[in-house]
Amino acid sequence: xxxxxxxxxxxxxxxxxxxxxxxxxxxxxxxxxxxxxxxxxxxxxxxxxxxxxxxxxxxxxxxxxxxxxxxxxxxxxxxxxxxxxxxxxxxxxxxxxxxxxxxxxxxxxxxxxxxxxxxxxxxxxxxxxxxxxxxxxxxxxxxxxxxxxxxxxxxxxxxxxxxxxxxxxxxxxxxxxxxxxxxxxxxxxxxxxxxxxxxxxxxxxxxxxxxxxxxxxxxxxxxxxxxxxxxxxxxxxxxxxxxxxxxxxxxxxxxxxxxxxxxxxxxxxxxxxxxxxxxxxxxxxxxxxxxxxxxxxxxxxxxxxxxxxxxxxxxxxxxxxxxxxxxxxxxxxxxxxxxxxxxxxxxxxxxxxxxxxxxxxxxxxxxxxxxxxxxxxxxxxxxxxxxxxxxxxxxxxxxxxxxxxxxxxxxxxxxxxxxxxxxxxxxxxxxxxxxxxxxxxxxxxxxxxxxxxxxxxxxxxxxxxxxxxxxxxxxxxxxxxxxxxxxxxxxxxxxxxxxxxxxxxxxxxxxxxxxxxxxxxxxxxxxxx
Numbered sequence: 001x002x003x004x005x006x007x008x009x010x011x012x013x014x015x016x017x018x019x020x021x022x023x024x025x026x027x028x029x030x031x032x033x034x035x036x037x038x039x040x041x042x043x044x045x046x047x048x049x050x051x052x053x054x055x056x057x058x059x060x061x062x063x064x065x066x067x068x069x070x071x072x073x074x075x076x077x078x079x080x081x082x083x084x085x086x087x088x089x090x091x092x093x094x095x096x097x098x099x100x101x102x103x104x105x106x107x108x109x110x111x112x113x114x115x116x117x118x119x120x121x122x123x124x125x126x127x128x129x130x131x132x133x134x135x136x137x138x139x140x141x142x143x144x145x146x147x148x149x150x151x152x153x154x155x156x157x158x159x160x161x162x163x164x165x166x167x168x169x170x171x172x173x174x175x176x177x178x179x180x181x182x183x184x185x186x187x188x189x190x191x192x193x194x195x196x197x198x199x200x201x202x203x204x205x206x207x208x209x210x211x212x213x214x215x216x217x218x219x220x221x222x223x224x225x226x227x228x229x230x231x232x233x234x235x236x237x238x239x240x241x242x243x244x245x246x247x248x249x250x251x252x253x254x255x256x257x258x259x260x261x262x263x264x265x266x267x268x269x270x271x272x273x274x275x276x277x278x279x280x281x282x283x284x285x286x287x288x289x290x291x292x293x294x295x296x297x298x299x300x301x302x303x304x305x306x307x308x309x310x311x312x313x314x315x316x317x318x319x320x321x322x323x324x325x326x327x328x329x330x331x332x333x334x335x336x337x338x339x340x341x342x343x344x345x346x347x348x349x350x351x352x353x354x355x356x357x358x359x360x361x362x363x364x365x366x367x368x369x370x371x372x373x374x375x376x377x378x379x380x381x382x383x384x385x386x387x388x389x390x391x392x393x394x395x396x397x398x399x400x401x402x403x404x405x406x407x408x409x410x411x412x413x414x415x416x417x418x419x420x421x422x423x424x425x426x427x428x429x430x431x432x433x434x435x436x437x438x439x440x441x442x443x444x445x446x447x448x449x450x451x452x453x454x455x456x457x458x459x460x461x462x463x464x465x466x467x468x469x470x471x472x473x474x475x476x477x478x479x480x481x482x483x484x485x486x487x488x489x490x491x492x493x494x495x496x497x498x499x500x501x502x503x504x505x506x507x508x509x510x511x512x513x514x515x516x517x518x519x520x521x522x523x524x525x526x527x528x529x
Contacts, residue, residue, distance in 0.1 A: 046384035049074065053371055054379070055124055068299050071368045072284040075359075079276040086270055132222075132381040139211050139219040142188035149190050151183060158189040160213045176217035176375070181454070185220060189213050218375040222382075225373050228453060229385055231446035232307065234439050235314045235362060236393020237400065241321070241435070242269060242355060244397075245419070245428055246348065249328060252423045253345040263345055271349055275356025283360055303369040304450040310362025311446055315439040317354035322432035324351060332424045373455065400438075404431055 007026070022030070052074065056067035085105075093101050152158065155178040178186075188211040243266075250265035257263050291300035299306070324347050331343045366386045374382025401419055408427075409417040420426035 042387070045387050047380045049367060049383045050371055050379040051123075054126055057124075065298055068368075069284055071364050071371075072280050075364050075367070076277060076280045079273040079280070083270060083273040083277065086267055086273070090264065090267070126376065126379075132378040135215055135378075136219045136222060138208055139185055139188045139216050141208060142211050143185050143216075145209075146187040146190055146192075147184075149187055151186055152190065155213075157191075158186060158213050158216075159191050159210055160189070176214045176221075178213050179217060179220065179454075182220050182223065185216050186213075189216050218378060221373060221375055222378065224453065225370060225382070225385065227449040228304070228307075228369070228446070229389055231442050231449055232311070232362070232366060232389050233393050233396055234435075234442040235311055235358075236390045237397040238314050238318055238393075238435055238439055239355065239359075239390070240394045240397035241432075242272065242352075245431075246321075246351070248423055249325065249428070250345050250348060252332070252341055253328065253343050253347070254340050255345045265345075268345070268348060268352055271352035272356040272359065275353050276359055279357060279360045280364070303365050303372065304453065306361050306365035307369065308443070308446060308450060310358040310360075310365060311439070311443045313354055313358035313361065315436055315443055317351055317358060318432050318436035318439055320354055321351040322429045322436060324348060325429035325432055329424070329427070329429060400434075401431075404434065 053067055053070060056063040056070065089101050089104075092104065158178060160175070191210060246268070247265045250263075250268055255263040255265065288300035292298065295301060301309075327347070328341070328343055332341045335341045366389070367383065370382040370386045371379050372382075374385075405417045405419050408419075408430075409415050416422075416425050416427075418427040418431045
């Protein structure tokens with residue numbers, strides 16, 4: 001802090017350990033600044049990923065393919081930034097003092113903010129559709145109100161608005177097909193007293209009394225990703241060890257690099273960022289094209305498969321960490337001196353490497369999955385789920401440490417905890433084995449959830465492509481439950497005929513662009529696995 005009124009009293013620790021404490025206004029200013037940074041980071045991280053991905057046009061196959069690579073390069077750039085901050089700013093602090101450490105990032109953020117404001121008109125913007133939580137809560141409230149009603153046998157008896165509804169200007173320009181999962185929520189779309197049929201309503205409706213099929217399906221999608229979200233919490237708990245116990249291990253080991261340089265314990269995180277920077281381009285430019293030839297998937301492997309590989313590697317990272325810690329304890333038991341144990345800190349590199357490797361798979365996979373599977377106006381909420389997973393995982397780690405510390409200290413004859421502050425007496429290797437077992441259990445739960453999970457299926461007609469005065473053509477199916485594809489219905493140039501409902505695609509059918517000669521409609525398919 002460079003403002004004199006907010007600086008704490010100076011204190012020379014070489015002379016005395018009794019220093020004057022900062023005043024209450026100084027504490028408020030200091031902690032308030034930290035919390036403001038956390039609040040700003042929370043708002044930016046949840047929105048900037050979704051906003052950046054929105055710049056790629058869904059109806060353009062080339063841009064949609066580029067968006068797949070965008071997620072990889074997005075996290076690549078973040079890792080480069082972490083490498084720069086971890087390696088550059090400690091040097092700045094030593095050479096110029098603490099004032100310049102926050103001043104330089106503040107200047108960069110200010111420049112980027114001004115650039116964004118000036119370039120704002122050039123970006124594509126999603127039309128605001130209100131609070132995501134309100135839309136979800138409306139469906140649940142209305143479904144509860146109508147819990148005693150019987151579901152109609154025909155999906156077309158459920159309520160839906162046309163795209164250009166005159167009395168609802170905020171109607172989104174997309175539609176979700178009805179699905180048979182979570183049928184209890186469908187009651188929110190049942191019109192009371194023989195209400196108007198689907199796709200043809202001309203009445204003004206209250207979302208607290210009647211919801212559309214699209215709104216109900218949005219709620220189903222968000223509820224559907226929650227099991228996947230929950231099974232990834234333990235992975236975030238594993239990552240929380242990087243900034244805690246991994247660093248504690250490093251402080252007890254020989255950190256010499258050459259004759260005159262000692263590696264700072266916290267700087268070992270560079271190996272994680274370095275792994276990401278090296279392997280993300282390899283994954284995007286080598287592994288994806290190779291696996292694409294075998295799977296036919298534009299991503300090489302599906303989003304859930306990518307997350308699954310990352311979860312397995314995170315379990316392996318904990319196993320390696322437990323083995324290395326066991327060796328460290330053996331070396332420490334034979335070392336009676338109070339100095340660092342004669343074991344190089346670079347023994348920890350394999351576990352850092354595996355953490356970086358599983359981030360290549362799981363972090364990018366999660367970000368892409370929660371973005372893609374969220375409804376278009378709720379995609380920032382989808383990316384917020386990812387970052388919320390990291391936060392909940394950190395709390396999970398703290399909870400496990402507290403419980404393990406209490407139980408193991410109570411059961412130990414010498415009252416020594418597995419996670420004791422004295423690293424030579426603790427059994428951190430046991431704690432790592434516990435994390436590896438829990439990670440593997442969550443991995444098995446994830447496998448089950450991923451098998452039963454169904455990818456979203458969205459139909460996006462253009463405005464006025466399905467007029468309110470024209471009923472949709474009859475179909476043989478009353479609902480659509482294949483979520484293997486993301487089908488988008490785009491009218492051909494000059495065509496004014498009402499579009500046919502989307503085709504139902506099953507595994508094994510042709511996944512290339514198809515044309516319906518009867519209506520002149522192009523069906524653009526994009527694999528969503």
